Amino acid sequence: MKQIDVEYAIIGAGTAGLGAYSRISRQTDSLVIIQDGPYGTTCARVGCMPSKLLITAAEYAHHIETSSFFGINTTGTVDGRKVLERLRRERDHRFVARNLSYVEKIPAHHKIEGRATFIGPGHLLVGQDTEVRAKKVILACGSRPAIDDVFQPIISRVLTSDTIFEITDLPRSVAVIGLGVIALELGQALHRLGVKTSLYGRSGSIGSLTHPVMKQETLQIFSKELEIYPSGTIEKTWEDEQGAWIQYEQANGEKVTKVFDQVLVAAGRVPNVDRLNLQAAGVECTLSGDMPFDPETLTYPGHPIFIAGDATDILPVWHEAFDEGRIAADNALNYPNTVDSKRKTPLMIYFTDPQIAIVGQTYRQLQEQEIVIGELTFDSPRHIVWNKVDGRIQVYLDARTGKILGAEMLGYQAEHLAHILALAITHHMTADQVLEMPIYHPSAEELLRDVLIDALKKR
């Protein structure tokens, strides 16, 4: 058994773990970063980047499909193999390669490969043949797709975000399980690339907007394009020579039974913390089985153990993983003098068409407070020019001060308005202050101006 003694051990070389590594390695040589599975990060290999590469190919296909509206008659066919080849080429040569070149620069004595589990406080077993003793441990072990047992009979036809980007050709048909961000982004992209796609939800809720009108409009708009069963239960699955069968009972009791080439399970992710045997480190479970950490310091109270990235399940998106890696590292470096982290304004964007975006506090978080809601449909002159008028924007102001607290939106390229609002919220700006900036005509930002004016009128 190889024995390694260090001050710091980081479990996971994803975005959060590498962020923590870059911080700690500037202070000390006494650290290791332990990685199970391929380097390259979830984001670059199987997450943000390949999904956006697929979505962009789908956008091109969709432009061809809808170009006759503009008087342009064109036809085209989708070459699934080429779509996927280009996706992997761009992903591997640009995004993964960039990450691997960073990992290559990490000195060999800092890198350990294998799955880490706790065998005692500050004591890790990595694979079968390495033991690491570390005074402080950062859990940056990410998450994995959740796959319900109901899919076991068709498991050979099940895809997740971990495997879908490796297929060599597009399937003829796919069932997408879930109505969250992965299901909507990938489900819509596959549909636009010509795959016969059906989406199955559970609770009737789609996406993560929280205002009832926004939720209803999301379902309405996506249902115009996609076959969506929003609420029900997958009762059983089986496989025969025709493919993977799904029997689904809708909330109204009606059953839908269909057969698909493949089934993409996008029904949430499970933090990998459950595989670390944290009990051996002395961390106690609550009655409900949780092992709570302090979300402000990302520390397990009473233990020199820190957590960052998707492992926390707080807001599992890339920029949060990046920030949390640094926060956990700073607190590990200063332990036991941990500091509350300054967190950024929450921001979440779905790269669908129309996009879904949430910035700052949601309606659900604010509904008990005195707020005014500026609200408009997503049809500024610029959106009319684009022929992209579906959707709605709501901006929430503090009724007393006029400060912008949050916004929910559903609309074409909403990402840009969401970023402007994130800046305004970060700097505690009022609607009046934002309206001091120039807004060009005809730009999508006119919608932001008009929705803020609407909110001010209602104040």
Ligand SMILES: Cc1cc2nc3c(=O)[nH]c(=O)nc-3n(C[C@H](O)[C@H](O)[C@H](O)COP(=O)(O)OP(=O)(O)OC[C@H]3O[C@@H](n4cnc5c(N)ncnc54)[C@H](O)[C@@H]3O)c2cc1C
């Ligand atoms: C399909 C998809 C699309 C996404 N799109 C976006 C997007 O557009 N924008 C956005 O902001 N976010 C997006 N995300 C989320 C984003 O990818 C994640 O938030 C981010 O990558 C998390 O980084 P991380 O470091 O926490 O985890 P990871 O990058 O997953 O790193 C964790 C690493 O730890 C390793 N590990 C786990 N357990 C152990 C162990 N016991 N021992 C050693 N190593 C271990 C894992 O193998 C993994 O390599 C997407 C995610 C998915 C799945």
Ligand SMILES: NC(=O)c1ccc[n+]([C@@H]2O[C@H](COP(=O)([O-])OP(=O)(O)OC[C@H]3O[C@@H](n4cnc5c(N)ncnc54)[C@H](O)[C@@H]3O)[C@@H](O)[C@H]2O)c1
């Ligand atoms: N654009 C982005 O930033 C982006 C893109 C992709 C993924 N991500 C990250 O990845 C995480 C995971 O994404 P996700 O889409 O898997 O999770 P999610 O939590 O967004 O959605 C999961 C969905 O699956 C549904 N569901 C759960 N069990 C089900 C079942 N048995 N049958 C039918 N539906 C079921 C849920 O109701 C929910 O709609 C997200 O939280 C997000 O942070 C981010």
